Amino acid sequence: MTHILERPTGPLGGSHDDRTDAIGSNVPRKEDDRLLRGDGRFTDDVEPPHVLHMAVGRCPFPHAQILGIDTSAALEVEGVKHILIGSDVRAATEPLTVLRPVPGAPDLHYYALAQDVATYEGQPVVSVVATSRHIAEDALELIDIDYEPLPHVVDVIAALEPDAPVIHPHVLGSNLLVSNRDESGDPEARMAEADVVVAGRFRINRVTGLPMETRGIVVEWRPGARELTVHTSTQVPHLVRKQLAESLRLDEGEIRAVASDVGGGFGLKLGIYPEDVLACLHAMALRRPVKWTEDRSEHFRATTHAREAVHDFRIGATADGRMTAMTNVYATDLGGWNSSFGSAQLSSVVFNGPYKIEDGSVERRVIVTNKTPIGAYRGYGQPEVNFAYERLVDQLARRLDMDPLELRAMNMVRPTDMPWRNPSGAVYDSGDYELCLRMAGDAVGYDEHRKAVRGPRPDGRYVGIGLSSFVERTGYASSRFLARRGSQFGAHESVTLRANRSGGVDLYTGVSTMGQSSETAFAQVTSSVLGIAYDKVSVHAGDTAASPLNTGAFASRTMIAAAGALKDAATQLRDKTLRLAAWRLETEVGTLEVAGDRVQHRSDPDRYVLLSEVFSMAILGQGLPPDEEPGLEATAHFEPPDAAYSFGTAAAVVSVDPNTGDFDVERFVLVHDCGTVVNPKVVDGQVRGALVQGLGAALSEELRYDADSGQLVNGTMMDYFAPSAADVPPIELLHTEVPSPVTTFGVRGVGEVGTIPPGAAVANAICDALADFGVELSTLPITPESVWKALREQRA
Amino acid sequence: MSALEPEVDITVTVNGEIVTARAPARLHAADFLRQRLGLTGTHIGCEQGVCGMCTVLVDGEAVKSCLMLAVQLDGRQVQTVESLAEDDRLNPLQQAFKDEHALQCGFCTPGFLMTATALARRGERLSRNEIREEIAGVLCRCTGYDNIVKAIEKHLEETADADAARVAR
Ligand code: FES
Ligand code: FES
Numbered sequence: 034m035t036h037i038l039e040r041p042t043g044p045l046g047g048s049h050d051d052r053t054d055a056i057g058s059n060v061p062r063k064e065d066d067r068l069l070r071g072d073g074r075f076t077d078d079v080e081p082p083h084v085l086h087m088a089v090g091r092c093p094f095p096h097a098q099i100l101g102i103d104t105s106a107a108l109e110v111e112g113v114k115h116i117l118i119g120s121d122v123r124a125a126t127e128p129l130t131v132l133r134p135v136p137g138a139p140d141l142h143y144y145a146l147a148q149d150v151a152t153y154e155g156q157p158v159v160s161v162v163a164t165s166r167h168i169a170e171d172a173l174e175l176i177d178i179d180y181e182p183l184p185h186v187v188d189v190i191a192a193l194e195p196d197a198p199v200i201h202p203h204v205l206g207s208n209l210l211v212s213n214r215d216e217s218g219d220p221e222a223r224m225a226e227a228d229v230v231v232a233g234r235f236r237i238n239r240v241t242g243l244p245m246e247t248r249g250i251v252v253e254w255r256p257g258a259r260e261l262t263v264h265t266s267t268q269v270p271h272l273v274r275k276q277l278a279e280s281l282r283l284d285e286g287e288i289r290a291v292a293s294d295v296g297g298g299f300g301l302k303l304g305i306y307p308e309d310v311l312a313c314l315h316a317m318a319l320r321r322p323v324k325w326t327e328d329r330s331e332h333f334r335a336t337t338h339a340r341e342a343v344h345d346f347r348i349g350a351t352a353d354g355r356m357t358a359m360t361n362v363y364a365t366d367l368g369g370w371n372s373s374f375g376s377a378q379l380s381s382v383v384f385n386g387p388y389k390i391e392d393g394s395v396e397r398r399v400i401v402t403n404k405t406p407i408g409a410y411r412g413y414g415q416p417e418v419n420f421a422y423e424r425l426v427d428q429l430a431r432r433l434d435m436d437p438l439e440l441r442a443m444n445m446v447r448p449t450d451m452p453w454r455n456p457s458g459a460v461y462d463s464g465d466y467e468l469c470l471r472m473a474g475d476a477v478g479y480d481e482h483r484k485a486v487r488g489p490r491p492d493g494r495y496v497g498i499g500l501s502s503f504v505e506r507t508g509y510a511s512s513r514f515l516a517r518r519g520s521q522f523g524a525h526e527s528v529t530l531r532a533n534r535s536g537g538v539d540l541y542t543g544v545s546t547m548g549q550s551s552e553t554a555f556a557q558v559t560s561s562v563l564g565i566a567y568d569k570v571s572v573h574a575g576d577t578a579a580s581p582l583n584t585g586a587f588a589s590r591t592m593i594a595a596a597g598a599l600k601d602a603a604t605q606l607r608d609k610t611l612r613l614a615a616w617r618l619e620t621e622v623g624t625l626e627v628a629g630d631r632v633q634h635r636s637d638p639d640r641y642v643l644l645s646e647v648f649s650m651a652i653l654g655q656g657l658p659p660d661e662e663p664g665l666e667a668t669a670h671f672e673p674p675d676a677a678y679s680f681g682t683a684a685a686v687v688s689v690d691p692n693t694g695d696f697d698v699e700r701f702v703l704v705h706d707c708g709t710v711v712n713p714k715v716v717d718g719q720v721r722g723a724l725v726q727g728l729g730a731a732l733s734e735e736l737r738y739d740a741d742s743g744q745l746v747n748g749t750m751m752d753y754f755a756p757s758a759a760d761v762p763p764i765e766l767l768h769t770e771v772p773s774p775v776t777t778f779g780v781r782g783v784g785e786v787g788t789i790p791p792g793a794a795v796a797n798a799i800c801d802a803l804a805d806f807g808v809e810l811s812t813l814p815i816t817p818e819s820v821w822k823a824l825r826e827q828r829a
Numbered sequence: 830m831s832a833l834e835p836e837v838d839i840t841v842t843v844n845g846e847i848v849t850a851r852a853p854a855r856l857h858a859a860d861f862l863r864q865r866l867g868l869t870g871t872h873i874g875c876e877q878g879v880c881g882m883c884t885v886l887v888d889g890e891a892v893k894s895c896l897m898l899a900v901q902l903d904g905r906q907v908q909t910v911e912s913l914a915e916d917d918r919l920n921p922l923q924q925a926f927k928d929e930h931a932l933q934c935g936f937c938t939p940g941f942l943m944t945a946t947a948l949a950r951r952g953e954r955l956s957r958n959e960i961r962e963e964i965a966g967v968l969c970r971c972t973g974y975d976n977i978v979k980a981i982e983k984h985l986e987e988t989a990d991a992d993a994a995r996v997a998r
Contacts, residue, residue: 061927068935069923071870071910078869245874245882245936245970296936297970329875548934548971714930718972722933725973750879758974759965
C-alpha cells in the first residue's frame, strides 16, 4: 500500500508539496461553476439551426391489437414533415438489443414502434416530426389508430395463473420469461432440522427513479459524411452508440454519441429507448436535425420503472438463535418488454445479506406483465431483498424472544471469515459488519431503548427502533462473470490523459456527468498520482468521439474501475514527464518530483522546470532525449479483479400513534463503509441523496396500476410523491473505512447504498413500537393507512 | 410560422435588458426564455408547476415560469440564474452552494438559487425547518436537500448580517 491510501487532513491548496492530498479531501467540484451559473449543457439545451421536433403517439391500452393506422389527415397539417408507423420501423431497423439479459431469457424482439400488438400503456405506436412540438402533437391527434383491446394482466402473481393472457405467445408459453436458481449446501434438510422456521411473503412496490431531467435526444445526420451525431441524456454514451449502430444497421464509426450534462440518471438512462431510434430514423429520412424532449407525463409511462417484486423468504434457526438456512423465491416484474437492463438482478447475489449462511437457495422468476418495462434503478434488487430478509430477522428475534441486534451480531460474517463465498457465489471481500451494527445501535441509544419499560410516551405515541443491516455488491465481478451471464458490456473502465502546452493535462472519459462527481474524482486521482495541481486537470466527459471506449456510469462501478485506469495512465505520464525533465535539468530521474505546475528537485525545490516547458518539449518533439518519442499521452484500461462489497447498518427511530397509524421518522442513522473515501463531501452527498430516494420509495412513492383498466393511476408529478425538503427526516451518517483488497486504492462503490436499508429499518421500527399489538408489516410502501390497517387486523 | 400558431408581440426586461419579441400565444414563459432568448439555465422538469425547475423571478417574486405564458411577461422584469454571477465570479449565494456541496447533477440548482434569491431579499434569518418549508416547491432528486438547506441558511445569515451592518452605519 502506498501513502495515497492514508486519508490526509488538509485540503488541496496551490502549494507544491501537498499534491497527494487530492485523494481524501474535499476539493471544489469541477462541475459546479457551470451548473451554478446556468451554463450546464443538458440535452434540451442543444438547439441546432433548423431543428425539427418529434412527438410520439402511445398506446392508451395495456394490451391491444393494432388493426390499422391512418396518417393521411396528419400529413396534411402544415408544418408536419414526416410520420413513422410500426411497419416503417420494422423495414428500417433491427429490434432494440438488451445489454444485461437475464441468463436464459429468450429474445422478445422489441422494435421502436409497436408492431401488431402493444403490450403496455404508453408503448410508442407512431411518431411525428414537425416544425414545432405543438404542431407535431396536434398532428398526433389527427392520426386514426384502430385498436382492439386485448385481455390484460398487471399483477405479477396473477400473471402466472393458468387463465392469465399470455403476453408474448410467439415466444413464451406463459408469462414466466425465465427462472434461475442458485443454491449451496442442503437448505431443505437444514429447514427440516431447524428448531424454528420463520417465513413470510414480502411485496415491494413499483417506483421510478424520477430524475429531474427527463430523457431527451437531438440528432443530426450528415449523409455525405456518414456521420450521425446524437446528443442524448445517457449514463452510457459508448453503449448508446453500440445499440444505435445495431438497431439502425450502421457502423459504430458512423455514430457519435454525446452526453455532456445529465440531470440525474439513477439507472434509468442506461442504454437506448425506442424514441432514440425514432429520432434517428426521422433525422436520416429528412436530412434535418430532429429533437425530442420527453415530457413528464410521457416519462411516467415511457421511461423504465423499478423494484416491483414479491419475495417469499424463509429462515431456519436453532433455538439459541443461530441461523442455519435461508431460502428465497421471488417474482420480479419485467413489464411488457425486456428493457436494456431488464428487471433487477442483484436480489439473488446478496439474498443472505450480511449473515453467514452456508445452506441457502435463491430462485429468481422474471414475470411479464402489461405494464411499463422495468429497468435498472439504484440498488438493482438489493433494496427489495433487504426488506424481505431484514423484516424476517426481526420476526425471528421475536419468535425466539431475542434481542434483534444481538441476533444479527451473532450471525454476521466476521472479518476473519473473509474472503467468504455466499450461497449464490458472491465473494464478500472484507469488512467489519458487526462494528457498523453496534455503532448504529449506539448512535440511537439502542440499549437504553431495550431496557426501558415498554409503553406509550406522554404524547400517547409508541417509539420503536428498527435496524437494517446489509451487504451491497458494487462494481462487477470481472468480465468473465459478465460473459457467463451474456452481458453486452465489460467490467473495465478506460481513460486517456494528454498533456497540453499550457502545462495542464486533458482528461478524456466516456463517463458522462450526472451528479456523481466523476469529473472531480477523476481529476483528484490524476492530480494525486501525477503530482500536477488539481486545477490543471481539464476533464472532457461523455463524448464518444473524444474518449476511449469504456463501459459507463452504473452499478456503482465507475470509481472502482476508473481508479485503476487513472492510476495507470497518470503513472505513465508522470514517468515520461520525469524522464524529459531529468534530461532538461541534466540530472537523474530519481532526484525529481512533479509538484503542482513544475518538476523540481526533491532536495532543492529552486531547481525546477515548469510543466508547460516539459509538455511543450514532448508536444513539439524538440529538445528530447535521443531515445524518446514525441508526444505525451496515455490511455489505460482497468478491470478490477472482483466486485467490492460495501456494507453497513441503518437504524431508524420512529414514533407511532396506535390509534391512527400516523408515524414519524424522528431519527435515521446510517453507518456505512465504502472503503477508501476519495472525497468525503461527495461520498456523504451520494449516500444522503440515495437515502432520501430510499425513504421515498419506502414511505410515499408507488406507481399504482388499476387491475381492471390496466392503467397507470398516478402517472404525474402531482400524485407521485417524491420527497420534498419538508418531508425528509433528520439523517445522520457515520462511516467506517476498511479499504477493499480487490480494488485500486481500496475504494468500494458508494452511489447506491442509501437506497437499500430504509424500508426495512422503518418497518422494523414501527413493528418494534407496535410489538405489543402484534403488528408485522410486509408490504411497501409503509403509510399511515397501511399501519392503521395492520393495527385493525390485529385488533379484530 | 404556420397559421396554427398565432403570435403576440411583447416587451419584457430580462436580466436588465429590454427585449421585444414575438411569442406564440401558447408558448409558456420557460420555453420563451429558453428557446427565444437562449437562457437555458432555466430548466423544465414537469410543466405542471410541481417540480420548481423553472423558477425565475418576475418583478422580484419567485414564480414557476412553466405556469405563465410568455405573453404574460409583457411589461415585467424577469431575472434568471444567468444574472446571478458578479463580474464573472459566483455571487455569495452561488458560492455558498458550492462550499456546502449543495448540488450534484445541478439540474435543480437554478430553481433553488432563484427561490433563495427571493428569500434573501426579505432580509430575515430563518430556521432550518422554515427554510425546508420555503423551498419545498422545488424538488431535488440527488442531494437529499440537507446541503441545500445549509447553504441557504448560511447565505441568509450573511445577508441578514450585512443588512444589519448597513442599518447600523
Ligand atoms: S417545470 Fe415548472 S414547475 Fe416543473
Ligand atoms: S442536484 Fe440533481 S436534482 Fe438536485
